[in-house]
Amino acid sequence: MRKMLAAVVSRVLSREAQKPARRVLLASCHYSNPAAIEIKQCDLYRLEEGPPVTAVLTRDDGLKYYRMMQVVRRMELKADQLYKQKFIRGFCHLCDGQEACCVGLEAGINSSDHVITSYRAHGICYTRGISVRAILAELTGRRGGCAKGKGGSMHMYTKNFYGGNGIVGAQGQIAEAFNMAALWKLPCVFICENNLYGMGTSVDRSAASTDYYKRGHFIPGIRVDGMDVLCVREATKFAADYCRSGKGPIVMEMQTYRYHGHSMSDPGISYRTREEVQNVRRKSDPIMLLQEKIINNKLASVEELKEIEGSVKKEVEDAAHFATTDPEPPLDELGHHLYSSNPPFEVRGANQWIKFKSIS
Structure with missing residues:
Protein backbone atom coordinates (compact mmCIF):
# COMPACT_ATOMS: atom_id res chain seq x y z
CA MET A 1 0.00 0.00 0.00
CA ARG A 2 2.82 2.38 0.88
CA LYS A 3 4.51 1.63 -2.46
CA MET A 4 1.28 2.35 -4.36
CA LEU A 5 0.79 5.63 -2.47
CA ALA A 6 4.39 6.64 -3.09
CA ALA A 7 3.98 5.89 -6.79
CA VAL A 8 0.80 8.02 -7.02
CA VAL A 9 2.46 10.94 -5.19
CA SER A 10 5.48 10.62 -7.47
CA ARG A 11 3.33 10.78 -10.61
CA VAL A 12 1.39 13.80 -9.29
CA LEU A 13 4.57 15.66 -8.43
CA SER A 14 5.99 14.79 -11.84
CA ARG A 15 2.94 16.20 -13.63
CA GLU A 16 2.99 19.35 -11.48
CA ALA A 17 6.66 19.86 -12.27
CA GLN A 18 5.83 19.82 -15.99
CA LYS A 19 3.24 22.63 -15.61
CA PRO A 20 4.47 26.24 -16.04
CA ALA A 21 4.66 27.58 -12.51
CA ARG A 22 3.11 30.98 -11.87
CA ARG A 23 6.08 31.95 -9.72
CA VAL A 24 8.41 31.35 -12.66
CA LEU A 25 6.18 33.50 -14.91
CA LEU A 26 6.20 36.40 -12.47
CA ALA A 27 9.91 36.11 -11.89
CA SER A 28 10.50 36.53 -15.62
CA CYS A 29 8.75 39.93 -15.55
CA HIS A 30 11.73 41.89 -14.30
CA TYR A 31 11.41 45.67 -14.19
CA SER A 32 14.13 48.19 -13.60
CA ASP A 43 16.35 78.48 -19.13
CA LEU A 44 17.14 80.69 -16.14
CA TYR A 45 16.62 84.35 -15.32
CA ARG A 46 18.29 86.03 -12.33
CA LEU A 47 19.26 82.61 -10.98
CA GLU A 48 22.72 81.07 -10.61
CA GLU A 49 21.40 77.51 -10.65
CA GLY A 50 18.16 75.83 -11.61
CA PRO A 51 16.37 72.48 -11.56
CA TRP A 184 6.59 91.20 0.91
CA LYS A 185 8.69 88.20 -0.22
CA LEU A 186 5.56 86.10 -0.58
CA PRO A 187 6.01 82.35 -1.20
CA CYS A 188 4.22 82.49 -4.55
CA VAL A 189 5.01 80.66 -7.81
CA PHE A 190 3.61 82.59 -10.78
CA ILE A 191 3.01 80.10 -13.62
CA CYS A 192 2.53 80.91 -17.29
CA GLU A 193 1.17 77.94 -19.28
CA ASN A 194 2.46 79.16 -22.62
CA ASN A 195 0.61 77.10 -25.25
CA LEU A 196 1.94 79.45 -27.97
CA TYR A 197 -1.42 81.00 -28.85
CA GLY A 198 -3.90 83.45 -27.41
CA MET A 199 -7.54 83.35 -28.47
CA GLY A 200 -6.48 83.39 -32.10
CA THR A 201 -3.04 84.94 -32.30
CA SER A 202 0.39 83.37 -31.97
CA VAL A 203 2.75 84.70 -29.32
CA ASP A 204 5.16 85.84 -32.04
CA ARG A 205 2.52 88.18 -33.48
CA SER A 206 1.37 89.56 -30.14
CA ALA A 207 4.54 90.07 -28.09
CA ALA A 208 7.79 91.85 -28.91
CA SER A 209 9.47 89.57 -26.36
CA THR A 210 8.17 86.03 -25.86
CA ASP A 211 10.46 85.35 -22.89
CA TYR A 212 7.59 85.26 -20.44
CA TYR A 213 9.75 83.82 -17.67
CA LYS A 214 11.57 87.19 -17.65
CA ARG A 215 8.39 89.23 -17.32
CA GLY A 216 8.76 89.45 -13.56
CA HIS A 217 11.72 91.80 -14.22
CA PHE A 218 12.96 91.91 -10.61
CA ILE A 219 11.60 88.39 -9.89
CA PRO A 220 13.69 85.33 -10.89
CA GLY A 221 12.26 83.04 -13.53
CA ILE A 222 12.66 79.65 -15.23
CA ARG A 223 11.44 78.37 -18.61
CA VAL A 224 10.43 74.70 -18.64
CA ASP A 225 9.65 72.05 -21.25
CA GLY A 226 5.93 71.76 -20.51
CA MET A 227 5.52 68.66 -22.68
CA ASP A 228 7.74 66.55 -20.40
CA VAL A 229 6.02 65.62 -17.13
CA LEU A 230 9.38 64.94 -15.42
CA CYS A 231 10.77 68.30 -16.44
CA VAL A 232 7.65 70.02 -15.08
CA ARG A 233 7.86 68.01 -11.86
CA GLU A 234 11.50 68.85 -11.20
CA ALA A 235 11.03 72.52 -12.09
CA THR A 236 7.98 72.77 -9.84
CA LYS A 237 9.88 71.19 -6.94
CA PHE A 238 12.70 73.68 -7.49
CA ALA A 239 10.32 76.64 -7.62
CA ALA A 240 8.40 75.49 -4.55
CA ASP A 241 11.60 74.93 -2.56
CA TYR A 242 12.84 78.36 -3.64
CA CYS A 243 9.69 79.97 -2.22
CA ARG A 244 9.61 77.89 0.94
CA SER A 245 13.20 78.92 1.74
CA GLY A 246 12.06 82.52 2.22
CA LYS A 247 13.55 83.95 -0.99
CA GLY A 248 10.25 85.32 -2.21
CA PRO A 249 8.32 84.72 -5.46
CA ILE A 250 9.46 83.11 -8.71
CA VAL A 251 8.03 83.00 -12.26
CA MET A 252 7.78 79.69 -14.14
CA GLU A 253 6.93 79.52 -17.84
CA MET A 254 5.84 76.10 -19.09
CA GLN A 255 6.09 75.81 -22.87
CA THR A 256 3.25 73.55 -23.95
CA TYR A 257 0.62 73.18 -26.70
CA ARG A 258 -3.15 72.83 -26.86
CA TYR A 259 -4.63 70.51 -29.46
CA HIS A 260 -8.12 72.03 -29.42
CA PRO A 330 -33.76 72.42 -8.52
CA LEU A 331 -34.44 76.09 -9.18
CA ASP A 332 -35.17 76.86 -5.54
CA GLU A 333 -31.55 75.97 -4.68
CA LEU A 334 -30.15 78.57 -7.05
CA GLY A 335 -29.14 80.88 -4.22
CA HIS A 336 -27.65 78.19 -1.97
CA HIS A 337 -24.00 78.14 -0.91
CA LEU A 338 -23.17 81.77 -1.67
CA TYR A 339 -21.16 81.82 1.55
CA SER A 340 -19.47 79.01 3.45
CA SER A 341 -21.16 79.85 6.76
CA ASN A 342 -23.96 82.29 7.50
CA PRO A 343 -27.60 82.33 8.63
CA PRO A 344 -30.13 81.92 5.76
CA PHE A 345 -31.02 85.11 3.91
CA GLU A 346 -33.04 86.14 0.87
CA VAL A 347 -31.47 86.63 -2.56
CA ARG A 348 -33.19 88.54 -5.34
CA GLY A 349 -33.66 86.63 -8.57
CA ALA A 350 -33.95 87.94 -12.13
CA ASN A 351 -36.35 90.62 -10.92
CA GLN A 352 -37.43 92.01 -7.57
CA TRP A 353 -40.46 89.72 -7.31
CA ILE A 354 -38.43 86.54 -7.56
CA LYS A 355 -36.80 85.59 -4.25
CA PHE A 356 -34.46 82.74 -3.37
CA LYS A 357 -33.18 81.69 0.04
CA SER A 358 -29.45 81.26 0.47
CA ILE A 359 -28.41 78.39 2.73
CA SER A 360 -24.80 77.38 3.38
Whole structure:
Protein backbone atom coordinates (compact mmCIF):
# COMPACT_ATOMS: atom_id res chain seq x y z
CA MET A 1 0.00 0.00 0.00
CA ARG A 2 2.82 2.38 0.88
CA LYS A 3 4.51 1.63 -2.46
CA MET A 4 1.28 2.35 -4.36
CA LEU A 5 0.79 5.63 -2.47
CA ALA A 6 4.39 6.64 -3.09
CA ALA A 7 3.98 5.89 -6.79
CA VAL A 8 0.80 8.02 -7.02
CA VAL A 9 2.46 10.94 -5.19
CA SER A 10 5.48 10.62 -7.47
CA ARG A 11 3.33 10.78 -10.61
CA VAL A 12 1.39 13.80 -9.29
CA LEU A 13 4.57 15.66 -8.43
CA SER A 14 5.99 14.79 -11.84
CA ARG A 15 2.94 16.20 -13.63
CA GLU A 16 2.99 19.35 -11.48
CA ALA A 17 6.66 19.86 -12.27
CA GLN A 18 5.83 19.82 -15.99
CA LYS A 19 3.24 22.63 -15.61
CA PRO A 20 4.47 26.24 -16.04
CA ALA A 21 4.66 27.58 -12.51
CA ARG A 22 3.11 30.98 -11.87
CA ARG A 23 6.08 31.95 -9.72
CA VAL A 24 8.41 31.35 -12.66
CA LEU A 25 6.18 33.50 -14.91
CA LEU A 26 6.20 36.40 -12.47
CA ALA A 27 9.91 36.11 -11.89
CA SER A 28 10.50 36.53 -15.62
CA CYS A 29 8.75 39.93 -15.55
CA HIS A 30 11.73 41.89 -14.30
CA TYR A 31 11.41 45.67 -14.19
CA SER A 32 14.13 48.19 -13.60
CA ASN A 33 13.33 50.38 -10.64
CA PRO A 34 14.03 53.24 -10.39
CA ALA A 35 15.43 54.85 -13.56
CA ALA A 36 17.58 57.97 -13.85
CA ILE A 37 16.36 59.90 -16.91
CA GLU A 38 17.95 62.94 -18.54
CA ILE A 39 15.62 65.91 -18.97
CA LYS A 40 15.91 69.20 -20.82
CA GLN A 41 17.81 71.96 -19.04
CA CYS A 42 15.62 74.91 -18.05
CA ASP A 43 16.35 78.48 -19.13
CA LEU A 44 17.14 80.69 -16.14
CA TYR A 45 16.62 84.35 -15.32
CA ARG A 46 18.29 86.03 -12.33
CA LEU A 47 19.26 82.61 -10.98
CA GLU A 48 22.72 81.07 -10.61
CA GLU A 49 21.40 77.51 -10.65
CA GLY A 50 18.16 75.83 -11.61
CA PRO A 51 16.37 72.48 -11.56
CA PRO A 52 18.42 69.28 -12.12
CA VAL A 53 18.94 67.83 -15.60
CA THR A 54 18.35 64.28 -14.37
CA ALA A 55 15.07 63.00 -12.92
CA VAL A 56 14.48 59.76 -11.04
CA LEU A 57 11.38 57.88 -12.17
CA THR A 58 10.10 54.89 -10.22
CA ARG A 59 7.78 52.27 -11.68
CA ASP A 60 4.93 53.33 -9.37
CA ASP A 61 5.28 57.00 -10.22
CA GLY A 62 5.57 56.28 -13.93
CA LEU A 63 2.35 54.26 -13.97
CA LYS A 64 0.63 56.86 -11.77
CA TYR A 65 1.56 59.75 -14.06
CA TYR A 66 0.65 57.75 -17.15
CA ARG A 67 -2.81 56.96 -15.80
CA MET A 68 -3.47 60.54 -14.73
CA MET A 69 -2.46 61.91 -18.11
CA GLN A 70 -4.63 59.34 -19.88
CA VAL A 71 -7.58 60.34 -17.69
CA VAL A 72 -7.16 64.04 -18.48
CA ARG A 73 -6.83 63.32 -22.22
CA ARG A 74 -9.91 61.07 -22.41
CA MET A 75 -11.91 63.34 -20.12
CA GLU A 76 -11.29 66.33 -22.36
CA LEU A 77 -12.16 64.38 -25.50
CA LYS A 78 -15.37 63.25 -23.82
CA ALA A 79 -16.15 66.85 -22.85
CA ASP A 80 -15.70 67.81 -26.50
CA GLN A 81 -18.20 65.11 -27.48
CA LEU A 82 -20.71 66.11 -24.80
CA TYR A 83 -20.50 69.74 -25.90
CA LYS A 84 -21.25 68.83 -29.50
CA GLN A 85 -24.19 66.73 -28.26
CA LYS A 86 -25.42 69.86 -26.40
CA PHE A 87 -25.14 68.30 -22.94
CA ILE A 88 -22.57 71.01 -22.12
CA ARG A 89 -23.51 74.63 -22.78
CA GLY A 90 -21.76 77.97 -22.40
CA PHE A 91 -18.00 78.30 -22.03
CA CYS A 92 -15.74 75.26 -22.22
CA HIS A 93 -11.95 75.41 -22.63
CA LEU A 94 -10.14 72.11 -23.12
CA CYS A 95 -6.54 71.33 -22.13
CA ASP A 96 -5.72 68.16 -24.11
CA GLY A 97 -2.07 68.42 -25.14
CA GLN A 98 -1.18 70.14 -21.88
CA GLU A 99 -1.46 67.07 -19.62
CA ALA A 100 2.18 67.15 -18.53
CA CYS A 101 1.63 70.59 -16.99
CA CYS A 102 -1.14 69.66 -14.57
CA VAL A 103 0.24 66.21 -13.68
CA GLY A 104 3.82 67.45 -13.30
CA LEU A 105 2.66 70.43 -11.24
CA GLU A 106 0.80 68.26 -8.75
CA ALA A 107 3.74 65.84 -8.54
CA GLY A 108 6.04 68.72 -7.56
CA ILE A 109 4.00 70.33 -4.77
CA ASN A 110 2.28 69.28 -1.55
CA SER A 111 -1.42 68.52 -1.24
CA SER A 112 -1.59 71.29 1.38
CA ASP A 113 -0.34 73.92 -1.11
CA HIS A 114 -2.92 76.29 -2.56
CA VAL A 115 -3.48 76.44 -6.32
CA ILE A 116 -5.30 79.19 -8.22
CA THR A 117 -5.74 78.64 -11.94
CA SER A 118 -7.17 80.05 -15.13
CA TYR A 119 -10.32 78.96 -16.94
CA ARG A 120 -8.57 76.06 -18.78
CA ALA A 121 -8.77 74.15 -15.52
CA HIS A 122 -10.24 70.67 -16.02
CA GLY A 123 -6.87 68.90 -15.84
CA ILE A 124 -5.79 70.65 -12.66
CA CYS A 125 -9.23 69.98 -11.18
CA TYR A 126 -8.58 66.28 -11.60
CA THR A 127 -5.00 66.28 -10.34
CA ARG A 128 -6.09 68.31 -7.30
CA GLY A 129 -8.45 65.49 -6.35
CA ILE A 130 -11.82 66.10 -8.02
CA SER A 131 -13.20 62.93 -9.60
CA VAL A 132 -13.98 62.58 -13.30
CA ARG A 133 -17.64 62.10 -12.39
CA ALA A 134 -17.75 65.35 -10.44
CA ILE A 135 -15.95 67.27 -13.21
CA LEU A 136 -18.10 66.04 -16.09
CA ALA A 137 -21.28 66.43 -14.01
CA GLU A 138 -20.28 70.02 -13.29
CA LEU A 139 -19.76 70.61 -17.00
CA THR A 140 -23.26 69.31 -17.74
CA GLY A 141 -24.77 71.33 -14.86
CA ARG A 142 -25.87 68.38 -12.73
CA ARG A 143 -26.42 68.06 -9.01
CA GLY A 144 -23.47 65.70 -8.60
CA GLY A 145 -20.98 68.23 -9.96
CA CYS A 146 -18.14 69.52 -7.79
CA ALA A 147 -19.94 72.89 -7.51
CA LYS A 148 -23.37 71.21 -7.46
CA GLY A 149 -23.92 72.04 -11.12
CA LYS A 150 -23.86 75.82 -10.67
CA GLY A 151 -20.27 76.60 -11.62
CA GLY A 152 -19.76 74.93 -14.97
CA SER A 153 -16.45 74.70 -16.81
CA MET A 154 -14.94 77.89 -15.43
CA HIS A 155 -15.83 77.65 -11.73
CA MET A 156 -14.66 74.46 -10.06
CA TYR A 157 -13.37 74.21 -6.52
CA THR A 158 -12.09 71.76 -3.93
CA LYS A 159 -9.92 71.96 -0.85
CA ASN A 160 -6.87 74.19 -1.49
CA PHE A 161 -7.95 74.70 -5.12
CA TYR A 162 -9.63 77.79 -6.52
CA GLY A 163 -10.17 77.19 -10.19
CA GLY A 164 -11.63 78.83 -13.22
CA ASN A 165 -10.79 82.53 -13.30
CA GLY A 166 -11.59 84.45 -16.46
CA ILE A 167 -8.95 87.18 -16.14
CA VAL A 168 -5.53 85.65 -16.75
CA GLY A 169 -2.39 87.75 -16.61
CA ALA A 170 -3.96 91.14 -17.39
CA GLN A 171 -0.91 93.41 -17.66
CA GLY A 172 -1.69 95.95 -14.97
CA GLN A 173 -2.89 93.36 -12.48
CA ILE A 174 0.00 90.96 -12.97
CA ALA A 175 2.50 93.82 -12.60
CA GLU A 176 0.87 94.82 -9.32
CA ALA A 177 0.88 91.21 -8.10
CA PHE A 178 4.57 90.83 -9.01
CA ASN A 179 5.42 94.03 -7.17
CA MET A 180 3.48 93.16 -4.01
CA ALA A 181 4.84 89.60 -3.92
CA ALA A 182 8.42 90.86 -4.29
CA LEU A 183 7.99 93.60 -1.67
CA TRP A 184 6.59 91.20 0.91
CA LYS A 185 8.69 88.20 -0.22
CA LEU A 186 5.56 86.10 -0.58
CA PRO A 187 6.01 82.35 -1.20
CA CYS A 188 4.22 82.49 -4.55
CA VAL A 189 5.01 80.66 -7.81
CA PHE A 190 3.61 82.59 -10.78
CA ILE A 191 3.01 80.10 -13.62
CA CYS A 192 2.53 80.91 -17.29
CA GLU A 193 1.17 77.94 -19.28
CA ASN A 194 2.46 79.16 -22.62
CA ASN A 195 0.61 77.10 -25.25
CA LEU A 196 1.94 79.45 -27.97
CA TYR A 197 -1.42 81.00 -28.85
CA GLY A 198 -3.90 83.45 -27.41
CA MET A 199 -7.54 83.35 -28.47
CA GLY A 200 -6.48 83.39 -32.10
CA THR A 201 -3.04 84.94 -32.30
CA SER A 202 0.39 83.37 -31.97
CA VAL A 203 2.75 84.70 -29.32
CA ASP A 204 5.16 85.84 -32.04
CA ARG A 205 2.52 88.18 -33.48
CA SER A 206 1.37 89.56 -30.14
CA ALA A 207 4.54 90.07 -28.09
CA ALA A 208 7.79 91.85 -28.91
CA SER A 209 9.47 89.57 -26.36
CA THR A 210 8.17 86.03 -25.86
CA ASP A 211 10.46 85.35 -22.89
CA TYR A 212 7.59 85.26 -20.44
CA TYR A 213 9.75 83.82 -17.67
CA LYS A 214 11.57 87.19 -17.65
CA ARG A 215 8.39 89.23 -17.32
CA GLY A 216 8.76 89.45 -13.56
CA HIS A 217 11.72 91.80 -14.22
CA PHE A 218 12.96 91.91 -10.61
CA ILE A 219 11.60 88.39 -9.89
CA PRO A 220 13.69 85.33 -10.89
CA GLY A 221 12.26 83.04 -13.53
CA ILE A 222 12.66 79.65 -15.23
CA ARG A 223 11.44 78.37 -18.61
CA VAL A 224 10.43 74.70 -18.64
CA ASP A 225 9.65 72.05 -21.25
CA GLY A 226 5.93 71.76 -20.51
CA MET A 227 5.52 68.66 -22.68
CA ASP A 228 7.74 66.55 -20.40
CA VAL A 229 6.02 65.62 -17.13
CA LEU A 230 9.38 64.94 -15.42
CA CYS A 231 10.77 68.30 -16.44
CA VAL A 232 7.65 70.02 -15.08
CA ARG A 233 7.86 68.01 -11.86
CA GLU A 234 11.50 68.85 -11.20
CA ALA A 235 11.03 72.52 -12.09
CA THR A 236 7.98 72.77 -9.84
CA LYS A 237 9.88 71.19 -6.94
CA PHE A 238 12.70 73.68 -7.49
CA ALA A 239 10.32 76.64 -7.62
CA ALA A 240 8.40 75.49 -4.55
CA ASP A 241 11.60 74.93 -2.56
CA TYR A 242 12.84 78.36 -3.64
CA CYS A 243 9.69 79.97 -2.22
CA ARG A 244 9.61 77.89 0.94
CA SER A 245 13.20 78.92 1.74
CA GLY A 246 12.06 82.52 2.22
CA LYS A 247 13.55 83.95 -0.99
CA GLY A 248 10.25 85.32 -2.21
CA PRO A 249 8.32 84.72 -5.46
CA ILE A 250 9.46 83.11 -8.71
CA VAL A 251 8.03 83.00 -12.26
CA MET A 252 7.78 79.69 -14.14
CA GLU A 253 6.93 79.52 -17.84
CA MET A 254 5.84 76.10 -19.09
CA GLN A 255 6.09 75.81 -22.87
CA THR A 256 3.25 73.55 -23.95
CA TYR A 257 0.62 73.18 -26.70
CA ARG A 258 -3.15 72.83 -26.86
CA TYR A 259 -4.63 70.51 -29.46
CA HIS A 260 -8.12 72.03 -29.42
CA GLY A 261 -8.92 75.63 -30.21
CA HIS A 262 -9.10 78.36 -27.59
CA SER A 263 -12.71 77.45 -26.78
CA MET A 264 -15.45 75.35 -28.33
CA SER A 265 -16.32 78.15 -30.76
CA ASP A 266 -12.76 78.08 -32.12
CA PRO A 267 -11.80 75.23 -34.49
CA GLY A 268 -8.15 76.16 -33.93
CA ILE A 269 -7.09 75.91 -37.58
CA SER A 270 -7.74 79.42 -38.91
CA TYR A 271 -4.50 80.76 -37.39
CA ARG A 272 -2.43 77.56 -37.49
CA THR A 273 -2.27 74.64 -39.89
CA ARG A 274 -3.44 71.09 -39.31
CA GLU A 275 0.10 70.03 -40.19
CA GLU A 276 1.47 72.05 -37.27
CA VAL A 277 -0.86 70.37 -34.79
CA GLN A 278 -0.12 66.91 -36.18
CA ASN A 279 3.60 67.59 -36.07
CA VAL A 280 3.39 68.37 -32.34
CA ARG A 281 1.32 65.23 -31.78
CA ARG A 282 3.89 63.14 -33.62
CA LYS A 283 7.03 64.57 -32.00
CA SER A 284 6.13 66.06 -28.63
CA ASP A 285 2.92 64.51 -27.33
CA PRO A 286 3.31 64.40 -23.52
CA ILE A 287 1.66 60.99 -23.10
CA MET A 288 3.75 59.49 -25.88
CA LEU A 289 6.96 60.91 -24.39
CA LEU A 290 6.18 59.41 -20.97
CA GLN A 291 5.23 56.09 -22.53
CA GLU A 292 8.59 55.94 -24.29
CA LYS A 293 10.43 56.67 -21.04
CA ILE A 294 8.54 53.93 -19.21
CA ILE A 295 9.09 51.30 -21.90
CA ASN A 296 12.70 52.20 -22.74
CA ASN A 297 13.69 52.09 -19.08
CA LYS A 298 11.86 48.79 -18.51
CA LEU A 299 9.54 50.21 -15.86
CA ALA A 300 6.47 48.49 -17.33
CA SER A 301 5.32 46.50 -20.34
CA VAL A 302 3.25 47.64 -23.30
CA GLU A 303 0.50 45.28 -22.14
CA GLU A 304 0.34 46.97 -18.73
CA LEU A 305 -0.03 50.38 -20.31
CA LYS A 306 -2.82 49.07 -22.54
CA GLU A 307 -4.60 47.72 -19.46
CA ILE A 308 -4.39 51.18 -17.91
CA GLU A 309 -5.86 52.71 -21.07
CA GLY A 310 -8.77 50.25 -20.95
CA SER A 311 -9.42 51.01 -17.29
CA VAL A 312 -9.33 54.75 -17.95
CA LYS A 313 -11.71 54.45 -20.90
CA LYS A 314 -14.25 52.64 -18.72
CA GLU A 315 -13.89 55.19 -15.92
CA VAL A 316 -14.54 58.10 -18.27
CA GLU A 317 -17.47 56.36 -19.99
CA ASP A 318 -19.08 55.62 -16.61
CA ALA A 319 -18.54 59.23 -15.55
CA ALA A 320 -20.10 60.51 -18.78
CA HIS A 321 -23.16 58.32 -18.23
CA PHE A 322 -23.54 59.77 -14.73
CA ALA A 323 -23.06 63.30 -16.05
CA THR A 324 -25.90 62.90 -18.55
CA THR A 325 -28.39 61.12 -16.26
CA ASP A 326 -27.89 62.82 -12.88
CA PRO A 327 -30.68 65.36 -12.17
CA GLU A 328 -30.13 69.08 -12.54
CA PRO A 329 -30.23 71.14 -9.32
CA PRO A 330 -33.76 72.42 -8.52
CA LEU A 331 -34.44 76.09 -9.18
CA ASP A 332 -35.17 76.86 -5.54
CA GLU A 333 -31.55 75.97 -4.68
CA LEU A 334 -30.15 78.57 -7.05
CA GLY A 335 -29.14 80.88 -4.22
CA HIS A 336 -27.65 78.19 -1.97
CA HIS A 337 -24.00 78.14 -0.91
CA LEU A 338 -23.17 81.77 -1.67
CA TYR A 339 -21.16 81.82 1.55
CA SER A 340 -19.47 79.01 3.45
CA SER A 341 -21.16 79.85 6.76
CA ASN A 342 -23.96 82.29 7.50
CA PRO A 343 -27.60 82.33 8.63
CA PRO A 344 -30.13 81.92 5.76
CA PHE A 345 -31.02 85.11 3.91
CA GLU A 346 -33.04 86.14 0.87
CA VAL A 347 -31.47 86.63 -2.56
CA ARG A 348 -33.19 88.54 -5.34
CA GLY A 349 -33.66 86.63 -8.57
CA ALA A 350 -33.95 87.94 -12.13
CA ASN A 351 -36.35 90.62 -10.92
CA GLN A 352 -37.43 92.01 -7.57
CA TRP A 353 -40.46 89.72 -7.31
CA ILE A 354 -38.43 86.54 -7.56
CA LYS A 355 -36.80 85.59 -4.25
CA PHE A 356 -34.46 82.74 -3.37
CA LYS A 357 -33.18 81.69 0.04
CA SER A 358 -29.45 81.26 0.47
CA ILE A 359 -28.41 78.39 2.73
CA SER A 360 -24.80 77.38 3.38
